[in-house]
Amino acid sequence: MEDILVVENVTKRFGGLVANSKVTFSMKRGEVLGLIGPNGAGKTTLFNIITGVYKPDEGRVIFKGEDITGKPPHVITRKGIAKTHQIVKPFNDMTVLENAMVGALFGKRAHQITIGEAKEIAYQSLELVGLAEKAEEFAVKLTLRQKKMLELARALSAEPELLLLDEVLAGLNPKEVEEALGIIKKVKEERDLSIIMIEHVMHAVMNIAGRIVVLHFGWKIAEGTPEEVANNPEVITAYLGDPRYALRFVKRKGGEGDGSS
Amino acid sequence: MAGKGSSLSHYLNSPTLVVIVFVVLGILIARMLGMSTLDTLMTIMYFMGIALSLNIIMGFAGYVSFGHAVFLGLGGYAYVLLVYFIKPLAELQNMGFGLGAFLVAVLAGLFAAAIAASVGAAVLRLRGAFFAIATIGLDFTALYLMKAIVPELNPEQFFGAQIILPADKIVEKDVVFNAMFLTLIILLAVNYYIRKSPFGVGLTAIKEDEDAAEVLGVPTTMFKIIAFTLAGFFAGMVGALFSLNGGGVDETLFNLGHSIDMIVMIVIGGLGTVLGPVVGSLIYFELYDLLLVHYPGVNLIILGIIVAIVVLFFPEGLIGLLRKYKVGGVRLRDLLE
Numbered sequence: 001m002e003d004i005l006v007v008e009n010v011t012k013r014f015g016g017l018v019a020n021s022k023v024t025f026s027m028k029r030g031e032v033l034g035l036i037g038p039n040g041a042g043k044t045t046l047f048n049i050i051t052g053v054y055k056p057d058e059g060r061v062i063f064k065g066e067d068i069t070g071k072p073p074h075v076i077t078r079k080g081i082a083k084t085h086q087i088v089k090p091f092n093d094m095t096v097l098e099n100a101m102v103g104a105l106f107g108k109r110a111h112q113i114t115i116g117e118a119k120e121i122a123y124q125s126l127e128l129v130g131l132a133e134k135a136e137e138f139a140v141k142l143t144l145r146q147k148k149m150l151e152l153a154r155a156l157s158a159e160p161e162l163l164l165l166d167e168v169l170a171g172l173n174p175k176e177v178e179e180a181l182g183i184i185k186k187v188k189e190e191r192d193l194s195i196i197m198i199e200h201v202m203h204a205v206m207n208i209a210g211r212i213v214v215l216h217f218g219w220k221i222a223e224g225t226p227e228e229v230a231n232n233p234e235v236i237t238a239y240l241g242d243p244r245y246a247l248r249f250v251k252r253k254g255g256e257g258d259g260s261s
Numbered sequence: 262m263a264g265k266g267s268s269l270s271h272y273l274n275s276p277t278l279v280v281i282v283f284v285v286l287g288i289l290i291a292r293m294l295g296m297s298t299l300d301t302l303m304t305i306m307y308f309m310g311i312a313l314s315l316n317i318i319m320g321f322a323g324y325v326s327f328g329h330a331v332f333l334g335l336g337g338y339a340y341v342l343l344v345y346f347i348k349p350l351a352e353l354q355n356m357g358f359g360l361g362a363f364l365v366a367v368l369a370g371l372f373a374a375a376i377a378a379s380v381g382a383a384v385l386r387l388r389g390a391f392f393a394i395a396t397i398g399l400d401f402t403a404l405y406l407m408k409a410i411v412p413e414l415n416p417e418q419f420f421g422a423q424i425i426l427p428a429d430k431i432v433e434k435d436v437v438f439n440a441m442f443l444t445l446i447i448l449l450a451v452n453y454y455i456r457k458s459p460f461g462v463g464l465t466a467i468k469e470d471e472d473a474a475e476v477l478g479v480p481t482t483m484f485k486i487i488a489f490t491l492a493g494f495f496a497g498m499v500g501a502l503f504s505l506n507g508g509g510v511d512e513t514l515f516n517l518g519h520s521i522d523m524i525v526m527i528v529i530g531g532l533g534t535v536l537g538p539v540v541g542s543l544i545y546f547e548l549y550d551l552l553l554v555h556y557p558g559v560n561l562i563i564l565g566i567i568v569a570i571v572v573l574f575f576p577e578g579l580i581g582l583l584r585k586y587k588v589g590g591v592r593l594r595d596l597l598e
Binding site: 078090098111118155 | 462466473476478479481482
């Protein structure tokens, strides 16, 4: 299968801080890729480079064979990449439905659909994430979980081929995490999506991702199946410090330890 | 056609359109019956016009501009200079019961729009307070530029930045009324269209969170510049016809006070709606008159206090406030646009 996304040698500096150093990876269409790493590892920066919010200092981003490096975000969105924000950014004074409509009107089929069609697409996305009853509420009234789901619905309304999820599960309780995972799996099947997810809820990402890329201080330190990554000494060091203690921790938790604990 | 009938009834069910039609008809009827002087009606249309033009950038896109009077003034100067120096245009403005004046005003508006587009490309990179401050700078820049340039254009006739049109280059007030009336109807239609279109949805998204809007695919830079340019175009047209009505133009049109008037009108009425600027400009007009008649001397102080109260307690304005309520199970937000 073709590579839907190739990230080549991407480097991004903010003054003296190197947020991404020569990061390289690729993913196949239909894959779910986990992107993990301790806080400040450069995960969100990498998302911002893929979506065009930041321009990389070096390197290229290739989407469906086309070099999209440094293109403005709205152009990249139209090509079929959608992203949810780690810190939710709902349009507070718009209704939930209107929020999702923005995604539909300016997504993959921007300028080709009417307001009425956008409403329908938006409503379907809301149904998918379980927010349909809230369609007429103002977004400001939603709970955090609902706002996270609205982020997802907005992104889905853009009808993307590649979906970037930035910590959609963070801040949710275990039951909500299970629900959200179910939704993501369902959406992936129904829409034949490729997904990259940044996640700190380790068991969740291990459960859903076929392959995992680990960043640490901006460098890619590991890549592989969840098992390979979980047993990689460098990854364990990065997350938990001293490998001897870490190994004991991993053995006790059976590799399902929560990264933030 | 059944489809046409149902869509017509749909439009009749929209109070927004009904109100707009009433206001427009009201102006027309008041004029035909001679209930108000032409000058009063011109002032009302002028207020409505500047409020509706500012609404495009400030109401929909959320960019608070203190420099909108610049485009009012540029339109005024462009119009007056066009008919002063170009004879065919001076003749054109008398043709077609106002259509001619309307066309010359379009030219003046295009001039204002061109300046708006180029200035906008620069200042719209700024956000929030910084944008507002930059637009105050625009006001003063335009003011002093005019003071320097205009006297040079015709040193014998122009004293300072003031230009008074000679009698053979002005038109009857009836004709100006028609041109302004047409401009107002178009401005209402444009506001209504934006409110209902994907363009308007994009502008509202920009107002709410510009970064999120961009990532969701809204071409934010282009949309902002288009909105700013449209706002400048219509302000230019209104300024042009206002100047023609006054028989000339001077630099007071650039006063920061005009910019603040417009802001107050749309804040009182309700930002980002179509009815807001219409209602707000009518309220402002009445309030201004009433206070001036009953409390001369302290009228502006009272007006200032009223505005402060509105901003503090009803920042969404009258229409925005009404939109929160339900009447008989019907949500007003579905009715009032």
